Amino acid sequence: MKKMVALLLTMFFILPVISAQLFDSYNFSPADFLEAIDAQTIFILITFGILSIVLKLILDRVPIFRGKMAGVISVLFSLGATWGINKFFK
Numbered sequence: 001m002k003k004m005v006a007l008l009l010t011m012f013f014i015l016p017v018i019s020a021q022l023f024d025s026y027n028f029s030p031a032d033f034l035e036a037i038d039a040q041t042i043f044i045l046i047t048f049g050i051l052s053i054v055l056k057l058i059l060d061r062v063p064i065f066r067g068k069m070a071g072v073i074s075v076l077f078s079l080g081a082t083w084g085i086n087k088f089f090k
Contacts, residue, residue: 044086051078 055074059065065073 040086040089044082047085048078048082051081 052074055077056070059070059074062070
């Protein structure tokens with residue numbers, strides 16, 4: 001599983017560089033990528049991560065939701081809560 005995640009992340013970051021070398025029409029730079037990330041994006045990502053982890057830990061203690069179901073429910077609820085927080089602050 002760890003190898004698959006590492007491969008996916010590697011391909012995600014290397015593919016734009018490879019296509020830029022081959023086609024020369026795609027201007028990708030890490031600086032442009034980092035400039036696109038603002039404080040609100042970081043806040044949203046941290047909120048989503050914390051909510052997902054906390055809800056997963058809580059739902060794992062309930063016998064009905066143990067296993068994969070707790071992860072799915074926590075991610076769905078975290079997405080909804082993060083969307084609501086983002087909409088409230090805009």
